[in-house]
Amino acid sequence: MEDAIKIDELVPEFKDEILAKIPDANFDLCLTCGTCTGGCAASELFDMDPRKLIRMLNMGMDDEVKKGNWMWVCSMCARCQSVCPMNIAIPKLIFNIRASVERSKRPKGILGSCDLHIKTGSAMGAKKEDFEFTVLDMAEEIRETQSDFEDLQVSVDRVGAHMVLNQNSREPVTEPEEMGPLWKVLHAVGADWTYPSVMWAGENYCMFMADDEGWRYIMEEFVHHVDNTLKSPFVVNTE
Amino acid sequence: MRKFKIPHKFEFTTIIELYAQWIKEGKLKVNSDWNKDLGVKFTIQDPCNIGRKSGSNKIVDDLRFVIKTVVGEENFIDTVPNRDNNYCCGGGGGALQAGFPDQRRAYGRTKFNQIMATGASYVIAPCHNCHGQIEDIGEHYGADYHVVHLWTIICLAMGVLGEDERTYLGPDLAEVGL
Numbered sequence: 001m002e003d004a005i006k007i008d009e010l011v012p013e014f015k016d017e018i019l020a021k022i023p024d025a026n027f028d029l030c031l032t033c034g035t036c037t038g039g040c041a042a043s044e045l046f047d048m049d050p051r052k053l054i055r056m057l058n059m060g061m062d063d064e065v066k067k068g069n070w071m072w073v074c075s076m077c078a079r080c081q082s083v084c085p086m087n088i089a090i091p092k093l094i095f096n097i098r099a100s101v102e103r104s105k106r107p108k109g110i111l112g113s114c115d116l117h118i119k120t121g122s123a124m125g126a127k128k129e130d131f132e133f134t135v136l137d138m139a140e141e142i143r144e145t146q147s148d149f150e151d152l153q154v155s156v157d158r159v160g161a162h163m164v165l166n167q168n169s170r171e172p173v174t175e176p177e178e179m180g181p182l183w184k185v186l187h188a189v190g191a192d193w194t195y196p197s198v199m200w201a202g203e204n205y206c207m208f209m210a211d212d213e214g215w216r217y218i219m220e221e222f223v224h225h226v227d228n229t230l231k232s233p234f235v236v237n238t239e
Numbered sequence: 240m241r242k243f244k245i246p247h248k249f250e251f252t253t254i255i256e257l258y259a260q261w262i263k264e265g266k267l268k269v270n271s272d273w274n275k276d277l278g279v280k281f282t283i284q285d286p287c288n289i290g291r292k293s294g295s296n297k298i299v300d301d302l303r304f305v306i307k308t309v310v311g312e313e314n315f316i317d318t319v320p321n322r323d324n325n326y327c328c329g330g331g332g333g334a335l336q337a338g339f340p341d342q343r344r345a346y347g348r349t350k351f352n353q354i355m356a357t358g359a360s361y362v363i364a365p366c367h368n369c370h371g372q373i374e375d376i377g378e379h380y381g382a383d384y385h386v387v388h389l390w391t392i393i394c395l396a397m398g399v400l401g402e403d404e405r406t407y408l409g410p411d412l413a414e415v416g417l
Contacts, residue, residue, distance in 0.1 A: 208333025
């Protein structure tokens, strides 16, 4: 039989650490009602659920809270917090647990995507030159083969375009023909748009990895490019 | 940008809101005539980021408006629950690349059951994570629904969907409008 948890010997340091960053996280207000857990599709996986996690955090079971892999199965969908009567910031808790893991020990897939994004501008590692080539090549193919679209306009870094669109890297990297339908809709409405060459990809694995530094870098590069180089008044998220 | 308080001059919007706006303005001329006789049924995946986590139902309501316009109101079957109360597909937050496929699929079972309960043969997933996850759990649990991007169905309804742009359509729609 396992030993009982000796609360008197535990000091909830991790909770205070997170509260210093998120003062309104409300961990201490937990009523243990379990509404979060009842509505969570990740409950019971790895023998964990949101209510249990909050209890462990509040009791000071810091090592156990940071251990395990549930924080990578929870998708931070925020259904728990949206039904919580005390509005406890459970998704932000998960984010901070992820951030507490040594960077090199976070899941390889997420880490690799984040690093590639910082380096190349997309999580799949497509460089801006490759992105530009694929996009322009695909557009040329549509103009040549589909008579309704012989004047289809697709550009990268067209300064002054009204809208800048991001693009999930899955299309240019693995299925470029899937970009055609999006472009056709934009063509049909006469949209004045362009793709950015800098941080053009729609995804952001540094956010998933809880890498604030990487996440911020990606955003800053993107914002700088749109505001100062392209000078476009609108950014459109395509997903 | 909000999280890091990065100042920016541009406004931020989503393509879904623009689709809805363009349809309402008459710029995007599209209807559901193509599906009148076919009666192909569609359901929806509400991505958490544009639903619950956006703080309002504005975008997911626009999404429903667009889908109903292009597939026909009678051919749209919503999930239960939905919009800001929807279940996450289980592919978000990096889960697709986190290296725990068994747990990810167990998580996705809730979404799978939700989709199966609609009886729809197509799921419109306007997010790549959701798209990937819903395809994977469909295959894993042995369903024969198809997962499609919204732009595919808009172009299908406009009659401009090219031959090479039909990867995600099932045999029932593979030839429609060609």
